[in-house]
Structures are given as C-alpha cells and as structure tokens.
Amino acid sequence: MGGGLAAGALQGLRVIEMGQLIAGPFCGKTLGEFGADVIKIEAPDGGDPLRSWRLVKEGTSVWWQVQSRNKRSLALDLRQPQGQEIARLLIAEADVLIENFRPGTLESWGMSPDEIHALNPGLVILRISGYGQTGPYRDLPGFGAIGEAMGGLRHLTGEPGRAPVRVGVSLGDTLAALHGTIGVLMALYHRNVHGGPGQVIDVALHEAVFNVMESLIPEYSAFGAVREAAGSALPGIAPSNAYPCQDGWVLVAGNGDSIFKRLMGAIGRQDLGDAPDLVGNAGRVARVDEIDTAIAAWTVVHTVQQVMDILAAARVPAGKVYTAKDIAEDPHYRARDMMLPQVTRDGYTVEVPGIVPKLSATPGSIRSSAPHLGDDTDTVLAEAGLTTEQIGLLRTKGVIR
Incomplete structure (x- = not known):
C-alpha cells in the first residue's frame, strides 16, 4: 500500500x-x-x-x-x-x-x-x-x-x-x-x-x-520568571514571528546573527542590519517591536509567494502557513x-x-x-x-x- x-x-x-x-x-x-x-x-x-x-x-x-x-x-x-x-x-x-x-x-x-x-x-x-x-x-x-x-x-x-x-x-x-x-x-x-x-x-x-516545555522551569527557578503567552512570536529570540501578506501569513525566522543581516538586506532595511546594537540576539530582543514593524511593513505589500521567493534567495528561513489543501498539493x-x-x-x-x-x-x-x-x-x-x-x-x- x-x-x-x-x-x-x-x-x-x-x-x-x-x-x-x-x-x-x-x-x-x-x-x-x-x-x-x-x-x-x-x-x-x-x-x-x-x-x-x-x-x-x-x-x-x-x-x-x-x-x-x-x-x-x-x-x-x-x-x-x-x-x-x-x-x-x-x-x-x-x-x-x-x-x-x-x-x-x-x-x-x-x-x-x-x-x-x-x-x-x-x-x-x-x-x-x-x-x-x-x-x-x-x-x-x-x-x-x-x-x-x-x-x-x-x-x-x-x-x-x-x-x-x-x-x-x-x-x-x-x-x-x-x-x-x-x-x-x-x-x-x-x-x-x-x-x-x-x-x-x-x-x-x-x-x-x-x-x-524547554526552559520554562529553569527560568522560573533562576529568575522567578513566569513565561506568558506571546501569540506567534518566540519570546526572547528575535526576530521570529508571523507577518501579514497581501494574501495570507508567512512565518519568518531571522534570529541568527548572519541571517538577520541578510533578512534586513532583503527587505531594504540595511540600516537595521548594520546597527551595532542589533548584531546579537540580546540587542534585537530589546528592539523587537521596531524590527517586527519593519518586517511587517515589507511583507504586507507582497504576496506570500513573493515573500517566500525573495527570502529563499536571501537564504532566510521562511514558511507559508499550510492548510490541509496546501499539504495535499505540495510536491x-x-x-x-x-x-x-x-x-x-x-x-x-x-x-x-x-x-x-x-x-x-x-x-x-x-x-x-x-x-x-x-x-x-x-x-x-x-x-x-x-x-x-x-x-x-x-x-x-x-x-x-
């Protein structure tokens, strides 16, 4: 079978x-x-x-x-x-x-x-x-x-x-x-x-x-931190989120240091890619709202497929949110x-x-x-x-x- x-x-x-x-x-x-x-x-x-x-x-x-x-x-x-x-x-x-x-x-x-x-x-x-x-x-x-x-x-x-x-x-x-x-x-x-x-x-x-549950308990034990719901974001790691497109949503994981620079270049925000305080994850987490806003401003004027194609060429991990139909038809x-x-x-x-x-x-x-x-x-x-x-x-x- x-x-x-x-x-x-x-x-x-x-x-x-x-x-x-x-x-x-x-x-x-x-x-x-x-x-x-x-x-x-x-x-x-x-x-x-x-x-x-x-x-x-x-x-x-x-x-x-x-x-x-x-x-x-x-x-x-x-x-x-x-x-x-x-x-x-x-x-x-x-x-x-x-x-x-x-x-x-x-x-x-x-x-x-x-x-x-x-x-x-x-x-x-x-x-x-x-x-x-x-x-x-x-x-x-x-x-x-x-x-x-x-x-x-x-x-x-x-x-x-x-x-x-x-x-x-x-x-x-x-x-x-x-x-x-x-x-x-x-x-x-x-x-x-x-x-x-x-x-x-x-x-x-x-x-x-x-x-x-990953670091849920060690974070509470060491810092008294209670992790909370964060929607589609990945708390403490940036940028990694779901972003709106003209015809749906796309997930983008630009949280690696070199990946982040390529992502910013792909969306036309080289200023953020070259910012000294955004070289590492800690700095990006501190400015995550600004970074997410910049990415969303770019994705929203493109279709999901356009975003996927551009980010694939830039070697940035990105993914369409699949439905059952998408899975069944995917080569x-x-x-x-x-x-x-x-x-x-x-x-x-x-x-x-x-x-x-x-x-x-x-x-x-x-x-x-x-x-x-x-x-x-x-x-x-x-x-x-x-x-x-x-x-x-x-x-x-x-x-x-």
Whole structure:
C-alpha cells in the first residue's frame, strides 16, 4: 500500500493493544508501521470510540483508517471473566502490552503487572494515564487537553491577555504516545540485549507535555520568571514571528546573527542590519517591536509567494502557513512519500499520512488497512489454540464478536 514493503525493524514483535482513542493506540500504530504484529482488543459493543470520531465515511471515521492501519481487531469483552482469561492467554505469548485505562482497571480484572509478569516475565507493559500510576491525582480522570493544561502548554498558547487556545490537534495524547513508544523500545533493548526482565513503563499525559516545555522551569527557578503567552512570536529570540501578506501569513525566522543581516538586506532595511546594537540576539530582543514593524511593513505589500521567493534567495528561513489543501498539493510531501493512497476495507481509497521516521534499511510500511470491528477475532483465537467449537461457544455467550 505504499511506504515500501521491506521487512520491518520490529518484525516478529507481538503487541497487545488494550487502549482506545488516541494515546495508547497511537503507540500501537507506530509500532505496527515498523513491522510489529499489533492485536487490538476492542469491546464487542461498538469497539474503539475513535471509529466514529470526526468525519465519517461508509460508517467509519477516516481518522480510524490512519490510527488503526497495520492492526488486527479482536472483539473481546474484558468485563467478563472468560474475556479476561483469553486476554491473559494472549498476553502470556506477547512482547508488549499497551493500555491507557484509568489506573486500577487492569488490577480489577486480575491483570496487575505482578500477575501478568508471573505469566510472562519478559513482557513490557506500557501504561498511559492522565496523571500516572502513583501520586495524589492518580485516580482523577484525565484527557489530553487536561494534560496540556497541567503540563504548562495551554498557558503559553494564544494571544497575550486572551483565553488560552487549543493547539488544534490532540497534542498531549500524541506526546504521551511518543514517549511511550520510546519507553517500549528502551525496555525491549534492555530485555533483548542485556537480558533484563520485562518492566512497566508509566507515562502520564501531563508529564509528557511538561517534558517538552524547554526552559520554562529553569527560568522560573533562576529568575522567578513566569513565561506568558506571546501569540506567534518566540519570546526572547528575535526576530521570529508571523507577518501579514497581501494574501495570507508567512512565518519568518531571522534570529541568527548572519541571517538577520541578510533578512534586513532583503527587505531594504540595511540600516537595521548594520546597527551595532542589533548584531546579537540580546540587542534585537530589546528592539523587537521596531524590527517586527519593519518586517511587517515589507511583507504586507507582497504576496506570500513573493515573500517566500525573495527570502529563499536571501537564504532566510521562511514558511507559508499550510492548510490541509496546501499539504495535499505540495510536491515535497509527495516526493518524500508523505501522502500515500490506502484502500480501506469498505473498498474506497483515501490518502493518508506516510511513515515517520524514515529508516534506510527497514522502512515502515502500510501492510494492511484498518480493520472492521472483530475482523480478526477467529484468526487470533485460533492462533492462540482455541478450537472452532470453543470460539463458537464464546460468540454465543457474547464474550467475542
């Protein structure tokens, strides 16, 4: 389906995914793209809610087509003791377990880490939750948006003096998933290379956000400085901002010393480029309003493309603010296989994002499209040793679908 079909770097890895929506499943998606066999356990009565989130085509969310590619769907009721027994049977033969339930859920099913490791000592268990598995907030409900708020991100988004705004995507969930993926790979390396035991990876949504907050806390610790929202500007680094054009906006990053001189030459403000006090960043920060005004006065009389062309010739980093349409039509995205056609199990073709990161010898790939609920139930259970009669009885009891 695109992206290359070489053997994946994680070929032979068995992953059981119990999570739903975004954080846990995004980790499963990433592992699956690089060859892992990801078995997604879903509730028989509707499955993962992401199946119906946002825009729906042929009864299924197109977001689902990205998030669940390269996965197999097992419709299994984990609330029933027989469902829990089957889960334990699968976990006993797996390398990785992913879950993003509220802390204590696995324990209530008789699947605490200690109980699971008694079955499978080498299992790597990834647990993603709002506040982590310990601490005074562990039992509070937490979504990605709350993690973004507690992690410090929401306070910095938006315009000064106005309400904090959402980044536009579920960034808190995705950051937690990426940290979880890193943790899984490190734990597998420790197990496979150093002979270590399986271990538990505890990822809290707010901590994953907090981990990318740069100098937020050192600045507060050293100076008592509380960083505030600054709109599109990059506080303390100048010039770096969004500037208006005749037909849109362009981002310009002229904050390198030599880049700043070239930028000022390109916009006809060599006086600023030659000013002794603007040679370094500290001086430019002191006069940032003046510099931003000068850049905006130049961009506003040009189109976005004119600005891009002029600044590219001057070797000044600049970027158009892309919409989905811009991305879909951009030749660079297509040249790097970042727009791939995927045939869904409903028979239509939809373009989806390509694979990141790009590995030279074992690139990721789309081996299978996102499954319908329970598509792989019989196959997965047969692989686990259940007979046709046993599978039929479980279906009759509503344990599977």
